[in-house]
Amino acid sequence: MIRLSKLVRNLLCVALLLGSVMTGANLVFAGTSGSNMDAVLVVDVSNSMSQSDKNKVSNEAMKMFVDMTSIQANKIGIISYTDKIEREKAMIQVNSEQDKNEIKAFIDSLQKGAYTDISVGVKEAVKILDAGRDRANSPIIVLLADGNNYLNEASNRTQAMSDQDLQDSIQQAKSKGYPIYTIGLNADGQLNRTTLEQIAKETNGKFFETSTADNLPQILSEIFANHLKLKVVPITNFTSNGQIQDVAIPIPNANVMEANISIMSQKSVEVKLFDPSGKEIHIPSDQVRFSRSSAYSMIKIVKPQQGEWNLQVKGVPQDKIDINMIFNYDLQLEMEPIASNAFKAGDVIPVKAALASNGQKVASPELYNQMKATLLINDLTDQKTSEVEITNTGSGFEGSFTIPADHKYEIRIKAEDTSFYRETPPVTVDASSAAGGATTPTPPPAGDSAATEEPFPWLTVVIIALIVILLVALALYLLSIWRKANKGFIGQIAIEIVDEDTGDKSNPQYKKLNAFKGKVKLHQLLQLAPEFQETDKVVFLPGKNDTLIIENRSSCRIEKGGRVLDVSKGKELKKNDRIKISLSSVNKSVFVDYIV
Structure with a gap:
């Protein structure tokens, strides 16, 4: 099925290219919206981090990142590494506060190891994104480390080998559009800035x-x-007097999807929240999420009403309190297509752009009220950049670009206000040659129109018709595959791991299946632990009538009720069915209960 799907995609691409050649159309492939993200958090858990990260800043940073993400189609994965992958949590979709709490509990469970090889963590992060990212989301890797290596001499691995692997992984991340943000942990003053700065710079x-x-x-x-083209909105910082202190929280327009309010304090604080009408909004509630750790408190207001909210904060006397806010918007900036693709020096090109949400133009005058827009021009011939202010019309942005020379240019529009900014995808304007300039066709001689009249292009019409038929057939076929790949699961499974040598049994781990679509590998549910690698070929699929289908292409033995099952072609599991999966690489068994 995988090979056939690839063949279909290739045929579709060929058909589209043929259609483009025959009709002269330009193909435009949509990028990510940027409002959702797929994030992999990577942390160094070597023993050296006990000094460079004495206060477990890395744990607090990762948990805060989890709390700031929206409960809306975002995916998060976790990797902890030394000179090998110690623990790994596959990318899961965050659909609830419980999902966030499970991820944060996993972060708190991470243990230290002896050695360090930073290339191991970066390489695995790229693999995780390759395997689990949603193409509609914006990918990101956040690396928390001190940047230093401490290699195991017994492994015969050298610094040169690690450096080469790291450089290869950086180039892969760059080519695939995976920016890596590095947070250097420097409690002991031994931070290797050079390595961490290089990783970040080369991957944007x-x-x-x-x-x-x-x-x-x-x-x-x-x-x-x-990463999401937003701006930090500083609210206030003050020293607590031990009494209730009012903090204004301005929501500038109705297009704010979420308002994330972070409250940093060394001591616990009490908070109350009031909407613009003065009504108290309970914390937590359906509209307000609240999370707290030893380093921060986070309030997330979902779809807040426009206007000035009031946050009441009561802290311990003399405690310093710092409050920041960041908005999440589901908005894109879209430029209208440029009318012609033939240009020359002196041509004036009108440009227009407007904000859009889910492909629809946003009609919200208050959103445009404080916005400014700029046309950004990159001369690809001279490698020079320039900017031109364009007009805010109240419902969009308009301006023009006068081509100064017969060069090749890349233009885009940037619009911003105090809380966010957006940029259009770049558009190329090529006036670098006579072929790229505007040309005027020579009219035929008078009275000779019959001689120059061209026959109707029947062959072209037939070819285009065949291409359209092929596209429709392929689209229907791909739709059936897509539906199968995105079919949802019902219920959850309970997993117990038994050590057959000692008889020790783990506590049941309950895994909700509704976070997955189409299929899920047992190895994912086992958090990609290296010792269970062989379970990567044990796959669960959604079945009919609230059942679960298990397929096994591994060397594991699967039993139900003491009988060995042949599940190479799939076996149906019903409510409360229990199976035993015996591993061949280690003397352990995995018990799985299907719960609806």
Whole structure:
């Protein structure tokens, strides 16, 4: 099925290209919206981090990142590494607060190891994104480390080998559009800035440095702002007097999807929240999420009403409190297509752009009220950049670009206000040659129109018709495959792991299946632990009438009720069915209960 799907995709691409050649159409492939993300958090858990990360800043940073993400189609994966992958949590879709709590509990369970090889963590992060990312989401890797290697001499691995693997992984991340944001942990002053700065710079990420959790709100806010094209909104910082202190929280327009309010304090704080009408909104509630750790408190207001909210904060006397806010928007900036693709020096090109959500133009005058827009021009011939201000019309942006020379240019529009910014995808304007310039066709001689009249292009019409028929057939076929691949699961499974040598049994782990679509590998449910690698070929699929289908192409033995099952072609599991999966690489068994 995988090979056939690839063949179909290739045929579809060929058909589209043929259609483009025959009709002269330009193909435009949509990018990600940027409002959702697929994130892999990578942390160094070697023993050296006991000094460079004395206060477990890395744990607090990762948990805060999890809390800031929306409960809307985002995916998060976790990797902890030394000179090997110690623990790994496959990318899961965050659909509830319980999902976030499970991820944060996994973070708190991470244990230290002896050695360090930073290339191991970066390489695995790229693999995780390759395997589990949603193409509609914006990918990101966040690496928390001190940047230093401590290799095991017994392994015969050298620093040169690690450096080469790291460089290869950086190039893969760059080519695939995976920015890596690095947070250097420097409690002991031994931070290797050079390596972490290189990783961030070469992958279009950013480098940050911290030795204390006090800096986390600013760091995490800047990562979010840079990656999702948002801006940090500083609210206030003050010293608590031990009494209730009012803090204004302005919501600028009705297009704010979420408002994330981070409260940093060394001591616990009490908070109350009031909407613009003065009504108290309970914390937590359906509209307001609340999370707290030893380093921060996070309030997330979902679809907040426009206007000035009031946050009441009561802290311990003399405690310093710092409050920041960052908005999440589901908005894109779209430029209208340029009318012609033939240009020359002196041509004036009108440009227009407007904000859109889910492909629909946003009609919201208050959203445009404080926005400014700029036309960004990159001269690809001279490698020079320039900017031209364009007009805010109240419902969009308009301006023009006068081509100064017969060069090749790349233009895009950037619009921003105090809380976010958006950019259109770049458009190429080529006036670099006579072929690219505007040309005027020579009219035929008078009275000779019959001689120059061309016959009707029947062959072209027939070819285009065949291409259209092929596209429709392929689209229907791909739709059936897509539906199968995105069919949802029902219920959950309970997993117990038994050591056959000692008889020790783990506590049951309950895995909700509704976070997966189409299929899920047992290895994913076992958090990709290396010792269970062979379960990567044990696959669960959604069945009919609330059943579960298991397929086994591994060397594992699967039993039900003491009988060995042949599930190479699939076997149906019903409610409360229990199976035993015996591993061949280690003397352990995995018991699986299907619960609806």
